[in-house]
Amino acid sequence: MAAELPFEDADLAERGAGEPALIVDVDGFEGPLDLLLELARRQKVDLHRISVLALAEQYLQFIEEARRTRLELAADYLVMAAWLAYLKSRLLLPEPPRDGDEPSASDLATALAFRLRRLEAIRAAAKRLSDRPQLGRDVFARGRPEPVAVLERPQWEATLYDLLTAYAHQRQKQANARVTLHKRFVWSLIEAREALERLVGEARDWTALDDYLTTYVARPNMRRTVRASALSATLEMAREGILDLHQDEPFGPLWVRRRDGGAAGMPPRPSAGEEKR
């Protein structure tokens, strides 16, 4: 890109790979504005003082020639040709009285010249940009960067909740691991039998076994062993013919009475609420 007017000949070669040429090239020009700019340059005058009329004529002439030798032109070029033909006719005719907002022919010519100058300016800027020292082309970065070493500083995470859970877990485990056997209070079968013999001796009628037991047993924690032993004792005593046993339903109250030829009959129906455990 060192040449002053690089696009005239070397342009096609510069098209980047992988960039499809969608534009129909007219002698390597990139669009009508590019062509116009080149034509303007050939006027060899400052772009501020180009003759737009002369430029329009040159453009139309160029297009005519191109159409004679080529099959087709990109539509852009034709649109521009039509517009320039219109502009040319407007510029040649005396300026009609201004009507409304429509721009005058000279406004249009100025606008075209402006666009050409702007394109040229941006091209110059592009060149200056690409002339700058570029990284990896003209200047180079550190080839062997030294990575920043990462030192890990652990930050311990633990919450009070974690701490207390851990402690409680430990203490609980410790407590569970140390099994203490309580001294068990057991009402022996013999005790039970003695007690029952004493109690039932007075009961000539059906009496619920539990009634005996609850009146006899004061301490609640003894109830289970008393009940178990008492049941065994009553069964034994029933076998020996000392007691009659009766139960209405599974888990129902157990009725007992002394068997000494007393009045036969069924025990009373338990009333509601009675014997609820």
Add this chain to the structure above:
Amino acid sequence: MSATVESIARDAQAFAEALRIAEALIFASREPVREEDLAGRLPEGTDLRAVLARLETLYAARGVNLQRVAEGWVFRTAPDLAFVLAREVVEPRKLSRAALETLAIIAYHQPVTRAEIEDIRGVATSRGTLDALMETGWVRLRGRRRTPGRPVTYGTTPSFLSHFGLEAIDDLPGLDELKGAGFLSGRLPPGTVVPLPSDDPTLREDEEPLEEDLFTILEAERVAEMGEPLDMSDER
């Protein structure tokens, strides 16, 4: 406040140490080092500006220069030594003239839409040109212009600045001339408002964010280029 001889000597030593640290930090890194990061590593109370200015001077005539680019400070080989070093590297892919021109328009006119690029160049921009630019990582989609059709706006990235050794977007060469001639004002007649290019990532008043992901946008742009959306049944 009278500084004793010792305290002067101490200051000088602290400054020399700060130089060494800054030098090591920037030297070791391939990427520009941000001033905040430097400040964080230098001893408390160091005059970072002075340290960097001194290093810049120290290295100005050397084979390796200290440079300020977009994101921070970086050591780069001196540009005049390109001829010795160039042999070493694979020739980077060259941008076509069209791509370079488009890049320049994006840089000087950003945020800019494709229609505006085409207006300046007077020719349709091929998808390939924009793709090639996006691939360089120097150009990004900024947002959408709040105009009918909500066209995508393009701008440059920090790596654009870094690649071309620019400190900020207003260091673009020839920016003043372009501005003075009214060439940055888009379609407006010269002499009205002269917008300056800005790669400030915050969107302008007339921009709105890109909501979709990049892929969707590029796809949409591609379809727009193709023209009418293809009939689905034709796709297979």
Add this chain to the structure above:
Amino acid sequence: MSATVESIARDAQAFAEALRIAEALIFASREPVREEDLAGRLPEGTDLRAVLARLETLYAARGVNLQRVAEGWVFRTAPDLAFVLAREVVEPRKLSRAALETLAIIAYHQPVTRAEIEDIRGVATSRGTLDALMETGWVRLRGRRRTPGRPVTYGTTPSFLSHFGLEAIDDLPGLDELKGAGFLSGRLPPGTVVPLPSDDPTLREDEEPLEEDLFTILEAERVAEMGEPLDMSDER
């Protein structure tokens, strides 16, 4: 052959240029640069040895040094600046359950010996667990228990309190509070006691000071761990 003033100046300039080139080449190279490669890039007739020696001197006191390694020459950041190039990353780490339990026991039962901790936990405490706890800075060695073997006693530090948001060690919940908050179930044997902890730094009656330095103590503890008499081999 007498060297004229100009030729001396010319030589000096050529040497300076060779310095710059060598500097840039070594800077930009991915690999250490071999002397043959340098020689090939430097102007004809350059005294490569002299260039490298000069560069080495130039950079000797800087933040970056020129170094000769096996394969060739490289720039490296000065070794004494390693600390600048290191970045500290705080890595959140969780305490193991064993460590947490041990910590809790130390907190509640301090001053406590290792044997006592093990008695409560019912398992041996690995050295690693105590090391990890010492590393947290939450646990310290208090003194020695005045019992046979003079075991070390452990306690907590002020940073333990601040980490767990406790104003004082007796803010640790007691038995009833632990039960109330559901940490402990009701099924505890009667007589379970959660001690009222105290981190008072003054040694207790049954404690005596640690005379030795920490290292010696930790070392001794380590040996103790290894090494109950080996004839207790049936433990394995």
